[in-house]
Amino acid sequence: MAGKREEARDCGRGVVISDDWPGYHLDLFTYPQHYCGDLNRVLIPHGVIVDRTEKLAKDIMNDIGFCDIVVLCVLKGSYKFCADLVENLKTISRNSDTFVSMKVDFIRLKSYRNDQSMGDMQISGADDLSKLAGKNVLIVEDIVGTGRTMKSLLGKIEKYKPNMIKVVSLLVKRTLRSDGFRPDYAGFEIPDLFVVGYALDYNEYFRDLNHICVISEQGKGKYRV
Ligand code: IMP
Ligand code: MG
Numbered sequence: 001m002a003g004k005r006e007e008a009r010d011c012g013r014g015v016v017i018s019d020d021w022p023g024y025h026l027d028l029f030t031y032p033q034h035y036c037g038d039l040n041r042v043l044i045p046h047g048v049i050v051d052r053t054e055k056l057a058k059d060i061m062n063d064i065g066f067c068d069i070v071v072l073c074v075l076k077g078s079y080k081f082c083a084d085l086v087e088n089l090k091t092i093s094r095n096s097d098t099f100v101s102m103k104v105d106f107i108r109l110k111s112y113r114n115d116q117s118m119g120d121m122q123i124s125g126a127d128d129l130s131k132l133a134g135k136n137v138l139i140v141e142d143i144v145g146t147g148r149t150m151k152s153l154l155g156k157i158e159k160y161k162p163n164m165i166k167v168v169s170l171l172v173k174r175t176l177r178s179d180g181f182r183p184d185y186a187g188f189e190i191p192d193l194f195v196v197g198y199a200l201d202y203n204e205y206f207r208d209l210n211h212i213c214v215i216s217e218q219g220k221g222k223y224r225v
Pocket of ligand 2: 074075076077078141142143
């Protein structure tokens with residue numbers, strides 16, 4: 001049986017999806033038919049994402065709900081997760097006695113081409129990062145892969161001396177290419193696969209898919225640039 005410390009560490013990894021998890025057959029759920037053949041399986045159904053997001057919001061509010069926060073949504077991939085997380089934070093906030101004020105801001109990063117990290121991160125909407133000075137910042141990310149994107153963004157933000165920075169990522173990939181970065185809050189830890197859906201894209205495709213799915217070789221070929 002896992003001890004208390006081990007349990008806490010596992011919670012920090014989020015819901016751990018093991019390498020041999022077969023996922024769900026696509027025909028068990030609905031999905032846009034224009035993606036027929038482009039996906040292998042459903043890794044995380046939309047309903048499970050919704051449930052996990054509710055708990056992440058609760059954990060975040062327990063930890064930092066007493067202070068004013070700036071939610072920094074990392075576009076485009078995390079727009080769905082961020083919107084749903086903010087809704088949950090608002091619900092908890094208006095149903096509790098402690099007052100929390102929340103601002104939402106956006107930043108756009110691009111570092112992937114096809115399913116490969118390009119190393120150089122393009123950043124836009126970051127011209128006024130200086131307004132984060134002295135603030136409690138909650139960065140909302142869709143997925144941490146190698147961790148390079150987050151480390152590079154954190155480096156840029158830290159220069160403006162915010163009071164606090166926390167990172168919440170819906171997904172964390174278990175990969176040998178990881179540089180060791182771990183978010184403060186993680187929704188799910190997933191195998192080293194390229195996933196799409198719930199706003200995560202492959203060359204801008206699949207954002208209109210509700211579930212998080214594994215892209216097929218056919219899908220990769222069809223939308224490759
Ligand atoms: P990292 O720099 O390798 O950690 O990659 C982080 C960024 O790459 C994420 O914010 C995503 O935008 C994108 N990314 C990494 N892995 C995936 C994936 O499996 N599906 C879709 N986007 C991904
Ligand atoms: Mg992202």
